[in-house]
Each structure stands twice: as C-alpha cells, then as structure tokens.
Amino acid sequence: MSRKKTPKTKGASAPAASALPAANGSRPARPGTARPVPQARPNGPPQPGWPSLGGGDFYDVAFKVMLVGDSGVGKTCLLVRFKDGAFLAGTFISTVGIDFRNKVLDVDGMKVKLQIWDTAGQERFRSVTHAYYRDAHALLLLYDVTNKASFDNIQAWLTETQEYAQHDVVLMLLGNKVDSAQERAVKREDGEKLAKEYGLPFMETSAKTGLNVDLAFTAIAKELKQRSMKAPSEPRFRLHDYVKREGRSTSCCIP
Ligand SMILES: Nc1nc2c(ncn2[C@@H]2O[C@H](COP(=O)(O)OP(=O)(O)OP(=O)(O)O)[C@@H](O)[C@H]2O)c(=O)[nH]1
Numbered sequence: 208m209s210r211k212k213t214p215k216t217k218g219a220s221a222p223a224a225s226a227l228p229a230a231n232g233s234r235p236a237r238p239g240t241a242r243p244v245p246q247a248r249p250n251g252p253p254q255p256g257w258p259s260l261g262g263g264d265f266y267d268v269a270f271k272v273m274l275v276g277d278s279g280v281g282k283t284c285l286l287v288r289f290k291d292g293a294f295l296a297g298t299f300i301s302t303v304g305i306d307f308r309n310k311v312l313d314v315d316g317m318k319v320k321l322q323i324w325d326t327a328g329q330e331r332f333r334s335v336t337h338a339y340y341r342d343a344h345a346l347l348l349l350y351d352v353t354n355k356a357s358f359d360n361i362q363a364w365l366t367e368t369q370e371y372a373q374h375d376v377v378l379m380l381l382g383n384k385v386d387s388a389q390e391r392a393v394k395r396e397d398g399e400k401l402a403k404e405y406g407l408p409f410m411e412t413s414a415k416t417g418l419n420v421d422l423a424f425t426a427i428a429k430e431l432k433q434r435s436m437k438a439p440s441e442p443r444f445r446l447h448d449y450v451k452r453e454g455r456s457t458s459c460c461i462p
C-alpha cells in the first residue's frame with residue numbers, strides 16, 4: 208500500500224480552459240491541475256508510522272468535486288467556508304472561469320482528498336465549465352434560498368449535468384443562504400420536493416454561519432470513498448439516509 212503525497216506539479220489531465228485567472232483574490236486557476244480518476248490505494252487500514260498529516264499533504268484516495276449553480280448563489284463562499292472556515296462578506300466578486308481548492312478529510316480512518324472546483328455561474332463562462340464536467344466524480348448543485356430564479360434554474364443545471372457529466376456522477380442539491388430568513392424566497396419543502404423528484408440528496412446550507420457545510424462535503428467524501436473500494440469491509444454507506452439524519456435545519460441549531 209502506498210500513501211500518496213500531493214505533488215507540487217500535478218497531473219495534466221484537466222482541460223486547458225483552467226488557464227483563466229480567478230478574479231476573487233484566491234489563487235489563479237492553473238492549467239492541468241485536475242486528477243482524472245479516484246486514486247484508490249489497496250483496501251486496508253492506514254499503516255502506522257506514516258508522517259504527520261498535519262499539512263493535509265498525504266492522502267489515500269482523491270476525487271474531483273465541482274460546485275455549480277447560478278452566479279451569486281454562494282459557491283465560492285461555500286468552498287472558502289469549507290476550506291478555511293471563514294466567510295467572504297462584503298462586495299460580491301464573481302468568479303472568472305474556474306478555480307479550485309484541495310482539502311483532505313479523514314473518513315473512517317482513510318485520508319480522502321477532495322479537489323473542489325469552483326465554477327463561474329455566469330453564462331459567459333459556461334463553455335469553460337462544460338469542459339470540466341466529464342472528470343467530476345461529484346457535483347454540488349447550489350441555489351440561493353433568497354433567489355427564486357436560482358432555484359428555477361436548477362433544472363437547467365441538471366440538464367447540463369446529464370449532458371456533460373459522467374452518468375454515475377454523485378449529485379447533491381444544496382439550498383444556500385438559509386441564514387437570510389427574512390429574505391427567503393424558496394421554501395425548504397420546495398427544495399425537498401425538487402430533490403425527491405430527481406432522486407437527489409438535499410440540504411439547506413449557509414456559507415455565512417457554516418450550517419451543514421462540512422456535512423455536505425463529508426457526505427460526498429464518504430460516498431465516493433465507498434464507491435472506490437472494491438470490496439468494502441464496512442456496511443454500505445447510504446448518502447440519502449446520512450444527509451437526512453445528520454442535516455440540521457435553521458430552527459434547530461447553531462453550527
Ligand atoms: N447571507 C449569506 N450570504 C452569502 C452566503 N453565501 C454567499 N453569500 C453572499 O452572496 C454573494 C455571492 O457569493 P459567491 O460565493 O461569490 O457566489 P458564487 O456562486 O461563487 O458566484 P459566481 O462566482 O458569480 O458564480 C456574496 O456577496 C456573498 O457574501 C450565505 O450563506 N449567506
């Protein structure tokens with residue numbers, strides 16, 4: 208069994224479209240940085256005595272996750288919340304092209320690296336994002352609960368997904384900005400109904416408070432990890448059940 212270390216210069220499988228710069232002050236998107244396939248190690252428990260994983264450099268298996276949805280729904284903020292535990296308040300700076308961040312999670316004793324691609328929601332970048340769908344192992348479809356149009360557009364995003372993504376891609380629907388209760392324009396039940404219609408796991412999130420943010424990515428990591436194991440020793444992970452059980456609603460909790 209070998210434990211992988213995030214290479215300084217990464218593989219060159221991503222479409223060249225990632226050469227577009229990011230306008231949001233994060234690292235510019237670089238070409239050729241995506242990993243094409245889950246890099247599963249042979250099954251088995253992690254070896255003792257490996258170097259400290261403090262820097263998040265080492266991983267057993269890696270997956271590519273994409274955030275998609277209309278401009279302004281909070282994709283970049285969700286990613287920043289997950290990666291850095293912070294909220295990008297203030298002026299909204301729309302993503303240009305595509306950007307990514309890596310995060311390694313400990314999932315039941317295995318280091319799962321998520322390479323998370325933050326796409327631009329603006330129409331003019333659509334052709335850029337199309338090129339990335341095919342390598343994605345999971346897609347998080349976001350709408351903004353204060354913006355009905357972003358919810359109505361989810362069907363169009365699903366159509367794109369069907370057209371460009373792998374048929375077995377893991378999907379999850381997220382209604383973001385639930386902290387803005389006064390401005391809510393999409394009821395939780397409507398999100399649930401849409402999710403049910405398409406057979407998607409669903410949660411409401413807030414990049415501002417952090418509600419359900421870690422949970423959404425952890426659920427995806429668990430599902431992808433399990434799928435990558437040829438003969439899983441653990442009981443089958445059920446994404447829908449997990450999200451239903453663990454997801455919190457705005458009324459019940461402080462994240
Ligand atoms: N109240 C609240 N505001 C949020 C939340 N998430 C994002 N925002 C705000 O919504 C605006 C848009 O957020 P972004 O994350 O940049 O949106 P995006 O989906 O990445 O937009 P594009 O890059 O254009 O596709 C910003 O002003 C954020 O501060 C949230 O959970 N709650």
Ligand SMILES: [Mg+2]
Nearest residue numbers: 282283301302
């Ligand atoms: Mg963005």
